[in-house]
Amino acid sequence: MTRALTVADLEECFVGLVPTVLATASASGTPNVTYLSRTHPVDDERIAVSNQFLSKSSRNAAENPRASLLLIRPSTYEEYRVSALYERTDRSGPVFERLRNDLAMIAALTAMEDVFRLSAADIFRVTDIERLSPPGFPEPPEPMRMAGSDELGELCARISRCGDLETILAVTLDGLDELLGIGHSQLLLADETATKLFTIATHGYDETGVGAEVAIGEGVAGLAAQRCAPVVVPNLSQMDRYTRSVRESMERSGGVGAGHSIPPAGLANPGSQLAVPALAMGQLVGSLFVEDERGGRFSQRDAAVLGTLASLLASSVQSARAEVRSSGALAPATGSAQAVHDTATTDDGTAVGVRHFTVDGSTFLDGEYLIKGVAGRLLWSLLRQYRDEGRTEFTNREIRLDPSLDLPDFRDNFESRLILLKRRLEDRDAPLRIVRTGRGRFRVEVRRPVRLELRDNNRAG
Amino acid sequence: MLTDEAVELFERGSALIVGLVGPDGAPLATRAWGMRVHPDRTTARVLVTARDVAAADIANHPGGELTVTGACVATLRSAQAKGTVVAVLPPDDTDAACMQGYTDRLVEDVSTVDGIPRYLVERLVPDAVLACEVELREVYDQTPGPRAGAPLENGTAP
Numbered sequence: 001m002t003r004a005l006t007v008a009d010l011e012e013c014f015v016g017l018v019p020t021v022l023a024t025a026s027a028s029g030t031p032n033v034t035y036l037s038r039t040h041p042v043d044d045e046r047i048a049v050s051n052q053f054l055s056k057s058s059r060n061a062a063e064n065p066r067a068s069l070l071l072i073r074p075s076t077y078e079e080y081r082v083s084a085l086y087e088r089t090d091r092s093g094p095v096f097e098r099l100r101n102d103l104a105m106i107a108a109l110t111a112m113e114d115v116f117r118l119s120a121a122d123i124f125r126v127t128d129i130e131r132l133s134p135p136g137f138p139e140p141p142e143p144m145r146m147a148g149s150d151e152l153g154e155l156c157a158r159i160s161r162c163g164d165l166e167t168i169l170a171v172t173l174d175g176l177d178e179l180l181g182i183g184h185s186q187l188l189l190a191d192e193t194a195t196k197l198f199t200i201a202t203h204g205y206d207e208t209g210v211g212a213e214v215a216i217g218e219g220v221a222g223l224a225a226q227r228c229a230p231v232v233v234p235n236l237s238q239m240d241r242y243t244r245s246v247r248e249s250m251e252r253s254g255g256v257g258a259g260h261s262i263p264p265a266g267l268a269n270p271g272s273q274l275a276v277p278a279l280a281m282g283q284l285v286g287s288l289f290v291e292d293e294r295g296g297r298f299s300q301r302d303a304a305v306l307g308t309l310a311s312l313l314a315s316s317v318q319s320a321r322a323e324v325r326s327s328g329a330l331a332p333a334t335g336s337a338q339a340v341h342d343t344a345t346t347d348d349g350t351a352v353g354v355r356h357f358t359v360d361g362s363t364f365l366d367g368e369y370l371i372k373g374v375a376g377r378l379l380w381s382l383l384r385q386y387r388d389e390g391r392t393e394f395t396n397r398e399i400r401l402d403p404s405l406d407l408p409d410f411r412d413n414f415e416s417r418l419i420l421l422k423r424r425l426e427d428r429d430a431p432l433r434i435v436r437t438g439r440g441r442f443r444v445e446v447r448r449p450v451r452l453e454l455r456d457n458n459r460a461g
Numbered sequence: 462m463l464t465d466e467a468v469e470l471f472e473r474g475s476a477l478i479v480g481l482v483g484p485d486g487a488p489l490a491t492r493a494w495g496m497r498v499h500p501d502r503t504t505a506r507v508l509v510t511a512r513d514v515a516a517a518d519i520a521n522h523p524g525g526e527l528t529v530t531g532a533c534v535a536t537l538r539s540a541q542a543k544g545t546v547v548a549v550l551p552p553d554d555t556d557a558a559c560m561q562g563y564t565d566r567l568v569e570d571v572s573t574v575d576g577i578p579r580y581l582v583e584r585l586v587p588d589a590v591l592a593c594e595v596e597l598r599e600v601y602d603q604t605p606g607p608r609a610g611a612p613l614e615n616g617t618a619p
Contacts, residue, residue, distance in 0.1 A: 017575075023480035023490035023528075030543060031480030031488050031528045034603060056610050060488075068490040070478070077581040081490065133584065237575060242605055245537040249606025271576060295575060 005129035006044045010080060013071040014041050016234040017296035021070035022049065024060035032056045037242050038102070039069070042095055042123060047084065050099050051120040058122060061086035067124055070132075074296045078133040084124035096121045105231055108223050110243040151179040152305050156312050164439075165320040166419050172288075172313055173203035180305070182290045184267060187278075188214065188221050189286040189317070189416050192374065197225055197287055200416055201423075205266045210423045211371055221289040224275035228284065230303035233273045235295040271295035276307045278314035285314035321415050323439075351449040352431050356380040358456040365430055374413065375421040377405045380454075382444050383432075387452055396440045418442070463502045463600055467540045467613060471496045471505070475531035475539075476567055479509050481517035482526050489517050493529055494590050495559035503597050505529075505542070508552060508560050511589035519593065520549040527595050530603050534570035539603035540613060548594040556592050 013020075016038040023033045034057060040048040047069075051058050061067060065086040072079050090096040100118040107116035155175040162168040169187060176182040184204040188197035191213075199212045217226040224231040233239060273291040277284060288310045290298070355364040361376035362369065371379065381402050385391045399405070400414045422434035431448040463471070471477070477493035491513035498505045507529055519525040525546045532539040552560070568582045600613040 021478045021490045021492075023488040025480070025482045025486060025488040025526075029482050029486055030526050031482045033478050033480030033488075033490060033528050033530050033541070034609075035478065035530070035532055035537075035539070035605075037605070064486060064488075066487045068480075068488045070490045070492070072585075074577075077577070077584045079585060083487070235575075241535070241537050241574075245604055246606040249604050249608045293576075 005080070005131065007041045007047060007126055007129075008044050010071055010073070010082075010129070011041065011299075012073050012075060012296075013080065014039055014047075015074065015296045015299050016238070017074035018072040018077075019238070022057055023068040024057045025064050025066065026060050027063040032060055037238065039071070040095075040099055040102070040121075046087065046123055046125050047082070048090075048095050048099060049122045049124065050103060050118055051089065051122050052103065052116070052118060058089070058120075061122060061124075069124075076133075078131065081130045081132055082126055083128040083130070084126045087123045087125045090121045090123060091119075095123065101229070105223065105233075106239060106243065108217070109220065109233070109239075110247075112243060112247065116243075116246075149305075152309060155179050155309060159309075159312055159316055162316065162320075164323075164436075165317060165415050166422075166436075168313070168316050168320060169201035169419070172309070173201055176290065176309075177203060182292070184291045186221065186266060186289045187286060187313070188225075188289065189413065190216070190225065190284050192413050194284065197222060198373075198416075198420065200286070200420055202266065208423065208427050209266060210427060211375070211420055216284075220273045221275040221287040224277050224289075225284055225287040228277045228279060230274065230276045230300075230307055232298055232300060232303050234298065235272060236270055237295060267291050267293060269293065272297040274298035274303055274306065276303060276310045278310040278317070280311070280314035280318045283318075285317050288313065317416075321413075351451040353451050353453060354380075354383055355453045355455060358454065365428065365432075368428070370428060370430070371421060371424050373417075374405055375417040375424070378414075378417055379421055379432075380452075381405060383446075383450055383452055386444055386446060387450065392444050392446070393437065394442055394444065396442070462597060463498055463542070464613060467542075467600060468498045468502065470533060470538065470540050471498060471529070471531045471542070473566065475533050476571075477507075477563075478530050478532075479507065479513075480528040480530075481509075481513065481519060483517045484522055489513055492585070492587075494587065495556065495563035496529065496531070497555075497559055505544075505595050505597055506556070507593045507595055508556055508563075508590040509593050510587040511591045512587070514549060514591045514593065519546050520591075523547065527593055529595075532603070534567070534574050537605055539605070539609075541601045541603040542595075542597050543599045543601075544595040544597040546593050547596055550592045550594065552590055552592050556590070560590060 020036040020039045022036050023031055025031045036049060042048050067084045067086060069082040070079060071082060099121045103116045103118045158171050158175055159168060162171050173185045173187065176185045186202045187200055189200045191198055196213050196215055199209050202208050202210060214222045216222050220231050220233055270291045271294045275287050275289040278286040278288055288306060353366050360372050362372040363376035363379055364370060381404055396414060425432055425434060433445040435443045435445055437443050477496055479491045479493045481489040481491060483489060491510050493507050493509050495508040496505055527546050528541060528543045530539055530541040564586055568579050571577050571582045572579045602608050602611045602613050
């Protein structure tokens with residue numbers, strides 16, 4: 001005997017990849033049928049529908065509680081017809097809040113907060129689920145891989161064994177690919193002002209994008225950081241079409257002006273994206289962002305799994321930072337002024353021009369932008385000491401205490417910025433490199449002569 | 462009654478969904494697989510999944526209501542028509558060609574716009590359809606947004 005299907009069996013249908021069809025009927029027997037961008041499971045017997053523009057459907061439900069829905073499982077395109085009874089309308093409470101957050105996410109990503117406001121959540125009790133697809137419906141050849149607890153456990157164990165921040169970053173993003181099948185990922189850390197995120201590590205892109213910045217609240221990663229909550233965008237293509245359609249409708253009605261599209265992420269044509277905040281001790285450390293070319297790749301379950309990972313990651317990042325601070329304090333400051341020629345393996349005799357702007361720390365190599373902010377000031381400080389004193393060996397501690405870096409006391413990001421600078425120099429194949437020489441120590445390798453130019457009220461450095 | 466743009470939307474370039482009502486007043490959500498608006502623009506022939514026409518028992522209850530919504534896959538512009546089913550007929554050769562053309566366009570659109578493999582979308586195609594002759598009574602803009610539900614009259618385009 002075949003077990004009766006429940007709402008839980010249709011979990012994949014609710015990710016928002018394929019629009020649901022909702023049919024209602026008035027008391028006089030006139031049907032209404034409309035697409036829903038998304039429906040939400042409430043429990044094993046109930047589903048919720050966002051009541052935003054569904055005035056006719058809601059009026060029908062009030063008159064005649066019976067409803068019929070078509071749902072499609074996106075991975076197989078199996079179709080189900082759900083018979084349901086309108087039960088109630090929520091204007092507060094956990095279900096309403098969940099739907100409102102979902103809508104607010106779309107609104108924030110598209111700058112349409114004035115348009116996407118949930119007025120109510122209509123709750124329907126499911127009375128029957130009919131599988132419409134014929135028996136023997138084959139499974140897809142490559143079912144979408146969902147994150148599992150075994151793989152998560154293994155990745156957490158690997159992260160726990162890491163001894164420094166740079167290794168943590170590499171192990172995390174490599175592990176997401178190897179163990180959880182997530183091939184495109186980015187880790188962004190909160191900057192010193194807690195207003196921006198900067199990309200510290202990426203995996204699975206042609207261009208690493210390390211050093212790129214996004215305002216907190218902007219884009220999927222920025223929104224997760226701002227809300228300190230996961231943001232799942234299961235179908236960017238559909239969301240973009242939906243919001244564009246609503247915007248055009250509003251504009252025809254004279255309602256609002258144009259908003260903006262979703263800020264571009266790493267992939268040229270992302271199908272789905274997910275970002276989770278990385279929090280430690282109640283503080284925002286950063287945002288873990290993943291994406292996939294396919295729509296519907298990430299679910300709320302994936303958000304929960306990555307949320308767990310991000311928490312460990314945030315704690316590990318903070319521990320690594322604290323460890324570096326601690327070890328740097330204990331380590332004797334070398335102060336050793338090695339001769340320049342010890343490490344300056346000159347590729348050719350042409351000097352590399354380093355131009356630094358004090359106003360924002362922007363630093364250019366041979367006229368091309370390299371980095372700005374703390375990392376830019378850090379490079380300038382190192383090269384100045386190299387030029388003036390011939391130094392190439394440094395400790396984190398002494399550099400952190402350099403007042404010219406303008407590091408805030410309350411949020412010491414030095415280690416992250418050092419890694420960022422190191423990776424940017426590698427990405428650019430620059431004739432300058434940062435090489436770790438031990439815990440809390442590093443060396444600057446200068447492979448061509450440098451010519452420093454300070455841009456500060458026309459004063460040369 | 463139907464504007465040029467509404468006719469275009471129903472006959473070409475849209476995904477058609479249908480609401481029926483059974484004898485007991487229960488709504489039934491289903492799909493249409495082609496629609497032809499007759500020259501008078503007040504009647505149309507809608508090709509509805511056969512098993513659902515049977516389930517709603519329309520053939521045995523003349524005067525049953527039918528609502529069809531057509532939505533452009535690429536833009537989500539939508540129109541909705543409501544009317545009365547005056548006849549349920551087996552599909553003829555023209556209907557078969559209409560269904561084939563509709564299915565080809567739908568599969569192509571969904572595959573192109575959403576990146577869904579064609580073989581998956583084709584799984585939705587029913588074994589059989591029935592042709593429902595409908596006297597159209599009302600037409601609405603159903604495009605997502607605040608105008609959804611506004612009547613489409615006097616040449617107003619969706």
